[in-house]
Amino acid sequence: MQTAQHILHDTFGYPEFRGKQADIVQTLLRGDNALVLMPTGGGKSLCYQIPALMRDGVAIVVSPLIALMDDQVANLRAAGVHAAAVHSGTPPETVRQLADDIHSGSLKLLYVAPERLVSERFLKFLDNTTVSLFAIDEAHCVSQWGHDFRPEYQQLGLLAERYPHVPRIALTATADAETRADIKHYLKLENAPEFVSSFDRPNxxxxxxxxxxxxxxxxxxxxxxxxxxxxxxxxxxxxxxxxxxxxxxxxxxxxxxxxxxxxxxxxxxxxxxxxxxxxxxxxxxxxxxxxxxxxxxxxxxxxxxxxxxxxxxxxxxxxxxxxxxxxxxxxxxxxxxxxxxxxxxxxxxxxxxxxxxxxxxxxxxxxxxxxxxxxxxxxxxxxxxxxxxxxxxxxxHPPAKFDGTEIVQKLLSCVYRVGQRFAASYVIEVLRGKSTDWIVQNGHDKLSTFGIGDNLSDKDWRNVARQCIGLGLLNNDMHNYQALMLTEAAKPVLRGEQTVLLRPLKREKAATKVAKTDTWLRTEREERLWQALRQWRVARAKADDVPAYVIFGDKTLREVVEKLPKNQSDLREIYGMGEAKIGKFGDEILDIVAEFVSGSLNVAQSEKTVSHQHSNPRDDELLRQLTVWREMAAKRDDVSLHAVCPEESLTDLVAFTPEQMVDLNMIYGLGEVKLGKYGKEILSICAPFSGSLNDEIKYKQLFLRDLQEWVAMKAEEAELPEFQILGKPAMRALANKLPETLDDLREIHGFDDEKIAEYGEELLEMIGAFQVA
Structure with a gap:
């Protein structure tokens, strides 16, 4: 467990295990199975990721969605862990490449879809592979009682029979008693210990x-x-x-x-x-x-x-x-x-x-x-x-209650007297004494309950009906036009044997029910550092083309503000700062903190650690003209400024000033709709400024034009949409980094093993030829 603690701190940047994480890790390291119920955000993934890094072989992680797999893989790679995902439709050449990584011992976690895992071809592959553990995520999908039932999950019980000596862990954030029973039954975890953390999310x-x-x-x-x-x-x-x-x-x-x-x-x-x-x-x-x-x-x-x-x-x-x-x-x-x-x-x-x-x-x-x-x-x-x-x-804000027994008795009695055959709106009309043609035709204007509720509005009676359903006194007959029906619980109320307390019928102002404010009360001085770090994070995320939280979460930046680290040793005490991230981002963070401490930090220029671009008269004038145009376009089209283009688009237009329509495709935040509507206007504004781009940006722009032509050609050959070949963010990242090896490509968000196997060599050759030219 000492090694596990080191991995937790050095790789993932967390100071200590939370809740039952350590016990779960220990269980898997012993080779035993486990069923884990832990709330969202409770750290389920670490429970199998750390044992996967410590045990021989590759961990097979079952996940129901490709997006979920890709997100986990991106986070692991950011922490310096070699992980990959394979799912139905993955080309055979990619599987062979992954097999080489697995047998060499470099790939430690492989994410798969359940239908892929239970295929005989994949199982035969596993038969000749050292598997460290099986992790079945979103395990509630195995149960019909669960809220995301996936029948293919029920086939995963075969893992127990085929690989009896490989530990298995099933994890979920939401499972009631029936769902837990199904998980244990179908996944053959009847004898596995259950680790049930509190489902409470107190924040x-x-x-x-x-x-x-x-x-x-x-x-x-x-x-x-x-x-x-x-x-x-x-x-x-x-x-x-x-x-x-x-x-x-x-x-x-x-x-x-x-x-x-x-x-x-x-x-x-x-x-x-x-x-x-x-x-x-x-x-x-x-x-x-x-x-x-x-x-x-x-x-x-x-x-x-x-x-x-x-x-x-x-x-x-x-x-x-x-x-x-x-x-x-x-x-x-x-x-x-x-x-x-x-x-x-x-x-x-x-x-x-x-x-x-x-x-x-x-x-x-x-x-x-x-x-x-x-x-x-x-x-x-x-x-x-x-x-x-x-x-x-x-x-x-506890709601006041009042004795609503008499009101409820009127409603229940009216439901009974109209034969429990009518919806709430009809019952309310009878209660309020409305002589509609339908009510007269049915003879319900002669009932003793006709008009006894004329002191309340339709809205009030709907409120009473809703509360009675919530209290279990009424139900809806879905086979008879949602007719209100009495339940057994209504009888003692009608007999006067039970009091019913209701919430006020007049709606309280929602604005009075506000959440507790964040207990972190930043001073004005701390706010400057906080905003500088957030701006740096956005700039770094754009440069690396990954989500901002893959760089650092808010909790990490908050600790930087509070602790003001002076050196890399101090950074190791910050939540979420693993060795890989310290190596990649540590100096930049320390530079920002040092500028803040010395009083020389300029929040508006906090992106300079990433972009090294400073404002100049040319940029200021182009930004001014684009801003004026955006305001006029928004007013002309009667839309918000953001609907014309976001702030980030203006910044990008200044930095990567387009010369041709094709250049606009790579501008951040401009989709096809906005380009079709505003593209020509943007180009006319940018035209006088496009010739003054520096050589580095011009170089990237030329490469992106070639890259877009290549993507269009590949899309036509494969009869696929262009974004399925390479998305715009991936193309931008390629131009920014100009990778030289396949390993460099793996560092680019959006490049999985499938894309690398399919296009990697050709892209590297294209980059090399472009640099020579």
Whole structure:
């Protein structure tokens, strides 16, 4: 374990193991199996990555999404670990290259999709390979009780029979009792110890409000509580995603849509911007998120109620993975509940599966409706008891309750007297004494309950009905137009044997329910260093073409501000500073801190450690003209400035001033739509300045033109979109680094082993020929 501690510190930059990590590592090092349940951001990956580096052979990691694999591989490579991913469709030549790395002992972790792993060809490959361990990530996918059921996961039990002496570890962040039982059964881990960490994410503030003009409520939340922060907004439909993203952009926010109906290129571009930039909001369906490991997401907002507590926990858990304060905000209404119930009942699933999904939906609705601590209810769902958390809206702003027994009795009685055959809207019309043609035709204007609720509004009665469903007194008959039905729990209420407490029917102002503020109160002086480090991180990430968090997370930069390291020895005491990152970035960090301590730090010039570019009259004038043009274009087209082009595009246009239309393809933040609309205008502004580029930038520009022609040719030959050959970020990185070896190519984000095997030699030859020319 002493060696494990050294790897934890020297490779990954963490001072000590957290929770049960050390016990799990020890279990795998002994050669034993394990089942690990650990919350999102709890450090599951380290539990198998460290044993993989210590045991002989290669670790095989099962992961359900290519994006998830690529993200893990990128992080490992940034830490100096040789890792790779292989999935269905990977060319045979890539597999052969990986096999050489595996047999030489250099490749320590190989990420695979489950369907690839269980193929007979891959298993035969493993039969002649030294495997250090099998790690099955997102193990809840094995269970029909789980929220992301994947039938191919159930075949992974064969690993126990075929490789009985290789330790296996199954990991998940969300699994109730039934799902855990399925994981142990299907993966043959009945005798494996369970390591169950607390599911609590104490840094997340939970806030739930009733929907009343959801778009405006969302905008108020972001502007008042989350201004300038990165976040995710989840919507139920693709149409809502598009509308909400456009709405947020109209109000000056950097919002991007993401759903399965968008082209793969647009999805990749938007995901790239979200992971690589600060202060970007992604508006998405649940198609977005599982492959995202961005630690500094400060909020996750649900504009519609999720369909289960598992979905909600996993999606909201994407906030605050760095352990710093974050917010989960949920806006819900009855319409969403009914829509989700309808989707379930009309699906092609078995009756058993439908029953499971309806139970999970009702449990989620209970979380929305509860007046008690929301975290207690969430944790109870996963079998964990806790005290009130003090960090949710109900704890910090307890809702007042009143005796609503008489009101509830009126509603329940009316539901009974109309025969439990009508939806809430009809029942409310009877209660309020509305003599509609339908009510008169049915004779319900003669009922004793007709008009007994005219003292409350439609909105108030809908609130009562929603609370009664949440309390289990009413249910919806999904086979009869969502008709309200009494439950057994309603009988003692109707008989006057049980009191019912309700929350106030008048909606509280959501603005009063705000999250706790970040406890890190920076001084004005500290703020200067904090912003300088963040600007340096963005510049370094762009130069290396990796997400900013792959450079360093906010938690690391925060410790730099607090501890002010003077030398590399001090850096080793900073959270997240492993040897590989100290070697690569240490001097730059120390330079920035030294300038800060001496009082000579200029925040506006903090990128100079990366770019070494300084402002000059030429750049200032071009930036001025581009800024004026952007403001005029935004006013003319009645859109936000960001909708014309982001700030980063202006900076890029100054640094890489385009001369031809093809040059615009490589400008940061300009997609096809913006180029089609504004490309000619941009070129006309840049034309007088393009001849004064320095030789180094001009050289890169010429290379990028050749590279784009090569990509277009390869795409035509393979009958593929160009971005599937090489994306724009990868092309930019090639021009910046001009790699000389295949190992150099591996350092470029976006180049996996498949692409290197397919195009590596040809690209190196092209780079060499260009340099000679």
């Amino acid at each position: 997340i503030y939970y806030q739930v409000i009733e929907k009343n003009n959801g778009k405006k409520q969302l905008l108020d939340f972001i502007q008042k509580q989350m201004h300038g922060q990165s976040g995710i907004v989840y919507c139920l439909s693709r149409r809502n995603v598009e509308e909400i993203a456009a709405f947020l952009c109209e109000h000056g926010l950097h919002a991007l849509p993401y759903h399965a109906g968008l082209s793969l290129e647009i999805r990749q571009q938007n995901q790239h911007r979200f992971t690589h930039e600060d202060n970007v909001i992604v508006v998405a369906t649940v198609a977005f998120g599982m492959g995202i490991d961005k630690p500094d997401v400060r909020f996750v907002a649900h504009l519609d109620m999720p369909q289960s507590i598992e979905h909600f926990y996993q999606e909201s858990g994407r906030a605050g993975r760095d352990g710093l304060p974050a917010v989960s905000w949920l806006c819900y209404g009855m319409n969403t509940l009914l829509l989700l119930k309808e989707r379930i009942t009309e699906s092609q699933a078995s009756d058993f599966q439908k029953q499971i999904e309806l139970q999970k939906l009702n449990a989620m609705f209970d979380v929305c409706e509860t007046a008690a601590c929301r975290r207690q209810l969430l944790l109870r769902h996963f079998g964990e008891q806790s005290e009130p958390c003090g960090n949710c809206d109900n704890c910090l």
